[in-house]
Amino acid sequence: MLNIVLFGPPGAGKGTQSQKLIEKYGLIHLSTGDMLRKEISEGTELGMKAKSIMDQGILVPDEVVIGIINSRIDSESGANGFIFDGFPRTIPQAEALDDLLQTKGTEITTMLALEVDQQELVKRLLLRGEASGRSDDANEEVISQRIAEYEDKTAPLAKYYNDQGKYNGVKGMGTVDEIFSNLCKEIDGLTEVN
Ligand code: B4P
Numbered sequence: 001m002l003n004i005v006l007f008g009p010p011g012a013g014k015g016t017q018s019q020k021l022i023e024k025y026g027l028i029h030l031s032t033g034d035m036l037r038k039e040i041s042e043g044t045e046l047g048m049k050a051k052s053i054m055d056q057g058i059l060v061p062d063e064v065v066i067g068i069i070n071s072r073i074d075s076e077s078g079a080n081g082f083i084f085d086g087f088p089r090t091i092p093q094a095e096a097l098d099d100l101l102q103t104k105g106t107e108i109t110t111m112l113a114l115e116v117d118q119q120e121l122v123k124r125l126l127l128r129g130e131a132s133g134r135s136d137d138a139n140e141e142v143i144s145q146r147i148a149e150y151e152d153k154t155a156p157l158a159k160y161y162n163d164q165g166k167y168n169g170v171k172g173m174g175t176v177d178e179i180f181s182n183l184c185k186e187i188d189g190l191t192e193v194n
Helices: 014-025 032-041 045-054 062-075 091-103 118-132 140-154 157-163 176-193
Strands: 002-007 028-031 081-085 110-115 167-171
Touching: 002 014, 002 157, 002 176, 014 028, 014 081, 014 176, 028 032, 028 062, 032 045, 032 062, 032 081, 045 062, 062 091, 091 157, 110 157, 110 176, 118 140, 157 167, 167 176
Parallel strands: 002 081, 002 110, 028 081, 110 167
Antiparallel strands: none
């Protein structure tokens, strides 16, 4: 199986690139952000709790996202592999994912980390906020909080995967197609080696 953690700060382009990668490599896209937004749009109890947290720009509790990822992986038993987009975001989430994949006889193949300047991140998210009305993209204060939360809780995951020899930094500035090509080069290099 090809199991990719697509990593990067808010607005790095994880969702955008995931769409292209799943088409090319036939993978299942698991985005915890999308799953939480689905819960919100369906008005579930979980969604209502998640909305107030997400609107502040902070992370939803680990046990909530681990629970939703668990049930999705279970329901996709015949998959070629997965793209984990926006998950894991904390060390406990990464440890839970390793344990979960181990019980399925597989593991993370690589972490691909999109590297993007902070100024560019804020610009992209404000633009998306205008276009989509997504409430957590609405103002610069919430965006800054999300970036701070990323630096504090999520950035340490780079070391976690680096210690496993799985970290690969990828230039995330440029056009969507240029960045996609950077990601494909990394993936094709890995699959040639294996
Ligand atoms: P997510 O939904 O994961 O969203 P994101 O990090 O903000 O965005 P992403 O990197 O996917 O950017 P995108 O491609 O859309 O998280 C939202 C919230 O959910 C979190 O703050 C948290 O509260 C909660 N959450 C999610 N997962 C969690 C977890 N595991 N644990 C706890 N809480 C969790 O791109 C952004 C914009 O840039 C788009 O408008 C796009 O069109 C544009 N763009 C992309 N590539 C571009 C390029 N090359 N040039 C110009 N613009 C580009």
